[in-house]
Amino acid sequence: MNDADPDATAAPNRLESLALTLIFTLVSGGLLAAIDIATRSNARGGWWTQPWLMPGIALTILACANAITLWREVADLRRTPPDAAERAAARAAILGWLRPVEYLGWFGAYLWAIQHLGYALATLAFVLFLIWRAGLWSPRWALAGVGLCVFMMLVFRVGLGVWMPAPDLYDMFPQAVRTVLIRWF
């Protein structure tokens, strides 16, 4: 098989996995501890009707499974302790969790822009910016981005008639133009 993509084959860093499992264990334990407050009710039925029952079962399984994973990872690290390189790689990997946060931030900005600039303009700006941010800098990619936007407009706005709220920008146009913009862009 092709192994050109290192991301597809690299095993996760053990310390990074441990950090993740620890977070999961703490969150599931915290949710389980809060069950009384989070499912408080005046239910007067049998035990099987109590609102805490299902979340209680689910969270118990979740907490136990996380604890088992954590125990296995700790045992593995005890057997073969991490060296300095693995620790450094773990720090870099945990910092790498911020990479998707950046893209999600741009996604949030895109959403904000839709309400103010309209779907067409916001999508064009978002796609071109993201293409540039992803390191695709040649004009060919910009053209592909414009093509993607046109495709999306044709499929979703024209073809499927997906409705989008009228943005602030369209208020600047005469009513007839505004109606056309709201319908198609």
Next chain:
Amino acid sequence: MEFLWTGLMQLGDPSVALAMVVGAILGVIAGAIPGAGAAVTISILLPTTFAMEPLTGMTLLLGVYCGSAYGSAIPAIMINTPGSPVAVLTAMEARPFVLRGETRRALSLAYSSSFVGGVLAVLALMLLTLPLANVAKHFGSAEFAMLALAALVLVVIGHQGRRVEAAAAMAFGLFLATVGIETAFSTQRYTFGVPSLIGGIPLVPMVIGLFAMSEALVQLTARGATPPIVQLKGRFFDGFAEVFRYPRTLFGSSAIGILCGIMPGVGEFLAQQVNYVWARKLSPEGHLFGKGAPEGIIVSEATNNSVPPAALIPMLALGIPGEELTAMMLAVFLVHNVIPGPDLFLTRPEFVAGLYWTLLVMNFIIIVFLLLATGLIAKAALVNKRFLGVAILTLSLIGTYASNYNFADVGIAMAFAFLGFILRQHRWPLTPILLGLVMGPILEGRMRQALGGANGDLTIFVTRPISAVMVAALALLIVLTVRANWKARKPRTECQINDQ
């Protein structure tokens, strides 16, 4: 007969016919693009199908589902890059064919065995769904609760090497299903006073976040170059007739694929592994497996394509989705107030029969499309990963925001996108989360009904014969799995998972 005739009439509806063609083509292309695939495409398309007629919407999604199973063979063979775990065996077996200059033979072997597997599975769907639904008419709440439990247990067991993580993911999905207002006493559970959580975790934003947006984030942050495409060499029709030289492998793989498709939680990957092992043992050319055996490609592709239609059998007959894609499709049913289960054949026979025919015809559309456009589709497989990420992320907005026009839904999708990204990076399975979310209300509701009827007596599950058999089978399965696990323990990093 009249039932099937009613379904055949549905094909005359232009919107259904169009959905068949568009779904099939879209599915093949999505399957051929590593990183796109059926889960991403279906999750993005899901909200747009809510405005369609149920049969049209389902046809579109099923087209993507079936088409992607065919399309995944193209990058596996032509660029030796499996777009999904189910194409790994095809990539491995096809490599020697490509090196020998027999790319077209490998492709036609894959197409032909996919076609046979797909058509046989649709025939099984036509023959088995109604009898199963008739049996299910005798089911009570205890039996349905046990079926839901069985689906959850099987999905965990199906994640060999990652079962503890799969159990955690499934439990997380079950927990998510409980968030919001509980129906019996209108108690708020885990809403923490947040108004947008009162209605529960919405399925569509969660699906888009977990499956599509997280994939986009993986692609946007990925490194690595795309390998060059292989030139099409050899004669295209070489493999079409060749598959019938191995009838035992072809029909056996299809039959086991169908069986695994019917069993909730098993899926294509596990079915392939099972088939590959027995086919290698029984074949006189078993020594060639892994070194470019035609039978290896046949096993992989016939199994891969027989599972999707078969997975619809438990969903239509029992209302139990067996894997993530049928779980997504369940949303289309529920939005249109089409309740899958034994009564569906009485209330909407034209819908069920229409699904049968569209699935059957779809296989023919796909094979024609593949014969005409393989060279072009292969180029789609080379799309830049980061550009693909941009496209998926942009398309995701349509689903998350435009389905409900609710900003909270977008927030939920973004949260699940981040979670999905982290879980993918650490090879935690995602499918059990979705199945837990979908099956949670069914399990809780049915258990309450069963226990309510028995005044809280848990023996209700073992005193009813069908339920008792299910409990015994589940217990046996769990014991055997734990025992087998104990005997053959191996490092988790060596194991593969079946849904990422």
